[in-house]
Amino acid sequence: MGIYTLDLNRDVTTAAVISKTNYEITSSTAAQNRSIAAFVTEATSTGFLVNSQGTTTTTPLSSAFRNISNYFFSSSAANAIPVAQNKVATSGIARVITIGRETTDDAILSGSVTATFSFGVEQNKVIVDVPETTISGSVGQKGDLVEASLVTNIVGTVFYDTGTLVFHGGSDAQDTNFLGASSSGFQFGTGATANTIAINNLSFTSLNMIKRSMFFTRAFNKEFNYSNNPTAITNAVDGSISSNLTGNPTTFITTVGLYNTNNELLAVAKTSPPVKKDFSTEKIFNIRLQY
Amino acid sequence: MAFLDSTTAVIDAILTRKGRELLAKNDGSFQITKFAFGDDEINYQLYDATKATNQDADILSLPVLEPISNENTALLYRLITLPQGTLKIATLSVTPTVGTVDYGDNFVVTVNTTNGTDGQGYAATSRDPDIARLNAAVSNANEGSGTFTARTGANAGGKSGTTIIDITGVNTGARKEITITVSASGTTT
Numbered sequence: 001m002g003i004y005t006l007d008l009n010r011d012v013t014t015a016a017v018i019s020k021t022n023y024e025i026t027s028s029t030a031a032q033n034r035s036i037a038a039f040v041t042e043a044t045s046t047g048f049l050v051n052s053q054g055t056t057t058t059t060p061l062s063s064a065f066r067n068i069s070n071y072f073f074s075s076s077a078a079n080a081i082p083v084a085q086n087k088v089a090t091s092g093i094a095r096v097i098t099i100g101r102e103t104t105d106d107a108i109l110s111g112s113v114t115a116t117f118s119f120g121v122e123q124n125k126v127i128v129d130v131p132e133t134t135i136s137g138s139v140g141q142k143g144d145l146v147e148a149s150l151v152t153n154i155v156g157t158v159f160y161d162t163g164t165l166v167f168h169g170g171s172d173a174q175d176t177n178f179l180g181a182s183s184s185g186f187q188f189g190t191g192a193t194a195n196t197i198a199i200n201n202l203s204f205t206s207l208n209m210i211k212r213s214m215f216f217t218r219a220f221n222k223e224f225n226y227s228n229n230p231t232a233i234t235n236a237v238d239g240s241i242s243s244n245l246t247g248n249p250t251t252f253i254t255t256v257g258l259y260n261t262n263n264e265l266l267a268v269a270k271t272s273p274p275v276k277k278d279f280s281t282e283k284i285f286n287i288r289l290q291y
Numbered sequence: 292m293a294f295l296d297s298t299t300a301v302i303d304a305i306l307t308r309k310g311r312e313l314l315a316k317n318d319g320s321f322q323i324t325k326f327a328f329g330d331d332e333i334n335y336q337l338y339d340a341t342k343a344t345n346q347d348a349d350i351l352s353l354p355v356l357e358p359i360s361n362e363n364t365a366l367l368y369r370l371i372t373l374p375q376g377t378l379k380i381a382t383l384s385v386t387p388t389v390g391t392v393d394y395g396d397n398f399v400v401t402v403n404t405t406n407g408t409d410g411q412g413y414a415a416t417s418r419d420p421d422i423a424r425l426n427a428a429v430s431n432a433n434e435g436s437g438t439f440t441a442r443t444g445a446n447a448g449g450k451s452g453t454t455i456i457d458i459t460g461v462n463t464g465a466r467k468e469i470t471i472t473v474s475a476s477g478t479t480t
Binding site: 002003005006216217223228230237242244253255260263264265268269270271272273274279284286287 | 299300301302303304305306307309310313314320321322323324325326327328329330331332333334335336338340346347350351352353354355356357358359360362365366368369370371372373375376377378379380381382405406411414460461462463464465466
């Protein structure tokens with residue numbers, strides 16, 4: 001017998017493992033390194049764009065985003081982004097931060113987003129996320145982006161699974177209006193400059209969700225003490241075992257294979273150094289598989 | 292007084308290509324239910340019976356390779372369970388032992404197990420499936436014997452040349468190779 005059946009109730013455990021990574025972005029360079037882009041989207045196809053590198057272009061990435069806004073907001077018209085604070089009026093303009101998949105990983109952790117903006121010379125406008133408790137959209141959980149000091153001032157929406165922050169509202173009275181003219185831009189950077197909207201700081205936590213299974217593979221004393229290794233055989237035709245190994249049959253485990261019911265090898269693990277096995281020893285290997 | 296050794300070796304496994312393929316299907320076919328041990332890197336000839344002690348010191352210091360993702364080569368030599376005192380392990384014999392086949396023709400191989408039984412049948416893989424591709428079904432109607440067919444030409448990958456078929460007994464882990472040569476397209480052997 002060479003392939004043994006696992007007792008799935010006794011030998012196998014499976015658990016979800018979530019790892020978290022914290023990010024803090026304070027410059028356009030850092031944003032670029034993390035595949036984070038910031039831009040303004042407009043209702044016109046010649047949309048104004050300021051990307052995370054701080055350069056201005058007429059390439060209509062922003063208008064491309066405008067055309068998929070219905071994906072995020074279920075708007076009947078592609079360019080109709082609801083204003084954040086009342087969800088009724090619509091806006092042809094919004095400001096967006098997209099976080100690339102290599103940084104987002106599986107999702108942004110809800111409740112982990114904090115961003116500091118300057119609106120012209122008004123500084124230290126801190127925005128945080130308030131996740132929805134019931135998932136209402138078709139693109140996974142989302143949350144309101146609100147002013148930390150006045151949570152009723154809803155300025156945008158964060159989509160955790162896609163790593164997208166859309167700023168589509170805000171209050172003039174609170175100096176947090178993201179619907180200002182596109183010429184005021186939207187880029188990463190420190191400090192406050194007249195007539196610009198700057199992202200001074202963006203911090204969030206990304207989630208990496210994996211499944212981890214543990215397989216306890218056992219070699220009891222009377223098991224696995226012979227080998228098909230050709231160096232252990234003196235006569236390949238009749239299968240005679242090397243005389244060195246017949247007195248005290250001994251094997252050396254270097255590999256553990258995990259199979260399905262069709263005997264297909266699905267996963268493999270290696271021991272190092274080789275593990276000696278004979279009739280007087282038993283071995284247990286805990287094989288960890290993450291996927 | 293020393294502490295008892297209660298450790299269990301924890302080893303990280305990697306998915307093979309077949310494992311990744313079945314996992315991606317997400318249809319329940321990725322379910323691990325069995326295991327086996329192997330000793331591919333071991334050279335038992337290094338066992339030095341002339342030494343009074345540590346006869347296996349050279350074996351235990353052998354380097355072990357990292358796991359590889361090719362399921363056909365990741366575990367070649369399985370460890371098996373046999374009664375103490377066994378002098379012979381199972382071997383496979385195939386008929387024919389070598390083959391030459393016309394492009395597009397099938398090549399039928401019969402395999403038998405000696406010194407054991409392979410009631411669960413045999414696993415066979417072609418090292419170059421473009422030259423010879425094995426059909427999915429392996430007959431094991433008679434325990435200890437099986438038959439499978441290697442398809443060639445357009446029924447494989449349309450390539451001529453020589454390839455090797457690796458056959459493994461599921462129960463015994465015994466292995467055998469058979470070399471198949473497929474003639475160039477349009478020619479006969």
